Amino acid sequence: MIDLKRNAKGELVPATGLNSQSWRIYKPNQEKDFPISRSRFEDFKKCPRCFYLRLVRGFQEPDIPKFKLNELTDTLLKKEFDKCRKNQEPHRKLKEEGLEHIVPYDAGTIILTNSRKEKKKWEVIDVWRDSINHGLKRRFQKTKIILQGGIDDVWFNTKTKELIVVDYKSQANPKEVSQDTYFEKGYRESYKTQLDFYAYLMQGMDDLKYEISSDSYLYVVNGLDVEEGFNAKIKFSETLIHHEIKTDYLDDEIQNMIDTINSTNVPQGNESCKNCAYARQRSKTDTL
Secondary structure, X not given: OOOOOEOOOXXXXXXXXXXXXXXXXXXXXXXXXXXXXXXXXXXXXXXXXXXXHHHOOOEOOOXXXXXXXXXXXXXXXXXXXXXXXXHOOXXXXXXXXXXXXXXXXXXXXXEEEOOOOOEEEEEHHHHHHOOOOOOEEEEOOOOOEEEEEOOOEEEEEOOOOEEEEEEEEEEOOOOOOOOOOHHHOHHHHHHHHHHHHHHHHHHOOOOOOOEEEEEEEEEEXXXXXXOOOOOOOOEEEEEEEEEEOOOOOHHXXXXXXXXXXXXXXXXXXXXXXXXXXXXXXXXXXXXX
C-alpha cells in the first residue's frame, strides 16, 4: 500500500519518514517517564529492529488504514455490555454459555481533568478503554517506563470475586469459529499475549478491589456468507474463546525490551519481517 502524507487540512505535504513529535521518541536511559503501549510491546516481540528504529530513532513507517467495520462492532458490543453493566446482569451470550454468574464489571466513576482543565465525571471502564489518553497503566518496577493499554472490557465472576480480562475480535471467515482450532493460525498467538498483558497491567494496579482471574475471553464475532445478497445487513456468529492467563514470562520480556531501547546499538531484525525485507530491497534499488 502506498501512503501519502497530508496535513490537518488534507493537503499533500513532503514526507520525511521521521516522527516530528519528539515526545514520542525515547532517549536511551532518559530520566523522564515514557509510555509504551501493549501494541508497541507486540512490535518488539515481532521485530526488535523495527521497534527500535521507530521508538528510539524516530522512524515513521506508512500508516495502516483503520478497519472501521471492526471499530463499529466493538462500539456496538460495548453498548450491549454497558447496558448489562448498569443493571448488573449477565449478557445474553453469557447466559447462553451457562455463565450466568459472570456480569460486566462496574468499577464506578472517577473525576478527571481534561487538557482544558475542565473536570468531568467518567465511568472507570471508559477510562480503562481509552488507550490514547488513559487506559490501564503500570510502572515497570523502578524504571521510567509506563506500560499501558486500552482494554475492551472487564467482567466480574460473582462466585470467585475475580476480574476477567476480555477483548473483542471481529472477522469474516468461512470456517466455523471454535475453541479447538482458533489459535492454530500463528498470528492469533499475539491475542494470547494481548490478554496476558492486560492482566499484567491490572495486577500492578494498587486501587483494584479484586484479584485477576486466570480465566480470560475473546468475544469473537464472525461475519457469515449466508445471505442471498447484501440487503444492507450482515449476519454474525458469536463465540467465546477461552484463554488461561499467564503473566510470569512478561517480566523478563519487558526487561529485555527496556535493555534494547537503552542501548545505542540497533538490534538485529526478525528474518521473517516484511518491513525489514522491503527496506533491504529498496536500499539496493536506491543505490543503482
